[in-house]
Amino acid sequence: MRKINNFLNKKIIKSLVAIIIISTLPACDKSPSEHLQGLTEDKYPVANMPNEPLETPLEINIEPKRLAMTSSWSAGVKDDGTLWTWGTDGLLRDTKTGQDPTPRQVEGVNDAVAVSGDGSHMLLLRKDGTVWGWGSNRYGEVDPNDDDTFIEELRQIKGISDVVDIEADTYASIFLTKESKVYYLGSNQWHILKNVDKDKLDAPFKISGLKDISRIEGSSGYILALNTQGELMTTYCIKNAVKVFDSDSNEICNIPFEKKVVDFAQGVADFALLEDGSVWSWGQNFNGEAAQGKTNGEIDIPTRIKGLSKVTNISSFAANTLDGQLYTWGHYLIGESPEPMASSMRRLHEPILIKNDIEVSSFSSNAYIAGFTTKNGGVWFWEGNRSGQRGTGEVVDTFYEEYVFTPEKSLFTLN
Template structure:
């Protein structure tokens, strides 16, 4: 019986260990999707228009499997709607649809589940903005649908479009970004182009005149990434790792040391490898792997953003950060070990930690605890009884000082002093967990156990 149980546990471990490792994270105002290294996706957050696509309007405060979790090659959360590409190049959408932003030839107010746009299977890139969506096809053409009241799609057209249509005759578009009533795109030659609402200079052409057609922004030809999905601030990275910002600068969210709006890109000091803009704050990672933030720090207390800084301020001392994403007042970052961390305002459970408690500093919500079957056979760590209801004890090759208990989603659910050699787990829900023990020298041992 023990051999059968051990074999079953090993099979579960080999199936689930990759699910704890995060590849990338995308978010909108308050909806989040995480891509796992095993190809599956998890989602949580705001859902009043069905933007999570799970058939309900119920918000979730913990990562839950996305509908058809292994189907999605790309997901983009807009303000209140979501668009996605499956692995066959088909375009899907769900959530709010009052101005046709789902692109399914309808202006029905919403869809709680993914609906096909029926617009071909040659889509390769998508981006959701405030009330509009854009996509790129395999032939390099750029398409759009949804709101057009600010020229974010075309000049002299309708106020909105319920079907994807080509919004530029050019076929050399490389990367695309739908922003807040504006659209940006980078061509294969590295030049940056933009259009749409520009009353605060957030298109970046040097004025506050609205831009009804794609216009080149400056003369640089080494742009690599744009972040402009929130409010009226825009940020861009260049291939030389320089960071540039323009648009509204309320609360110092541009990070240039002032609160002056900028109508053209201004350089932010430092060497950067990733950037993400929220509604009131900005986060970035420098090339040395350190994490920085500025603006209002991304969360509210009594309706007031706190604290405020108009220059980048380092977050902690770690230097192993890999990528960032920003929500309305929340922040997300992935480390080189593929663990996911979140911080900021959490009034609706948007941080994904299972609570509604806001955090100033990053806390890990998904780890990347990987273990092969050899760990079970080596005898390096033995836990008993296994399965257990109340208590777990362990035998190790050396004295351990701390422990972590990690659930199947990679979330640390319990931690503390390990020197007693045992742990009460009666408060854990039924399931499979990983126990990670660390010695004073920094060495770790880990194994899995079943909580009944």
């Protein structure tokens, strides 16, 4: 159940650790332990690549976010600038039941550039640099001047303009402008702004000390930002990080690497892809979130992930290699999942191979659902589909391994 956020050691945990309730599982042909044993290295081999660098160094990934998911619906932006949605609730269009697992166009939007989602709200970036949001508004992440906790229509976010990158996370909206300035809107209950004595911000707040930024990711706990020189900056200073800015409101550190960072991802654990195709991670690893084996704790400093090399694209849960291999890690729900939920968790402490011959352009994920777009405009999903988030035209309420770890092509495409 990836990216449902709590906090530990001042960091947002983007995974709700599922409680294993084996005794409440309904009767079925196989026991839970037999289902879990179905995950074998023969079917899903563990990454075991030699430590070899890419022959041609990678460039910084500035691919726009074209696919987004919340815990109940998904959205995508096509090449022609139209916005499409599918799933349950938050669809910005009328349905008979509030649910539609088939991707359909949202009327009135033909100038979309990017979309980002997490938790239960989404952000939409338009060609004119304005940002629009919908969904959860509990901490004013869409409209701090509206007391409604859920915004059902597209609403422009005031106080921000000339935006080139967006990031939606639980209780948080983050913006990067064309002047490389980073702004934050949403919850401050975990003091992402150190000396701002408010749980909810009234307007987007500039994060001082972040300069020449090309990409952002973040949450209501901390922000990661990559500058144009390939240096990874953070508002949460980890061990061995170098402080480059400190003020009453913000503390900015540089996370040192020997080579240029070209891609990164924030999650329970954080990840950096270097120009040589190596992947490094740090942060929590109780359930394999950092893909560093069974360490049962925190990874204090960036550590290279063994067995992964010649990687060209990453997220906090997956990696794609130059030869088209797709690997994933972390924890996944396995077994039947009726209401109330009764399920087991499968912990993947090392990257496992789930698909070959795929060329990822960008990843996206949320609770129960993981997905990616491809270079040829395809959209794929794996993990869950309880609310129709895969966009295949059907709802599938199952968490068996064969379904969870099988990427499935969506009806939605980018072109």
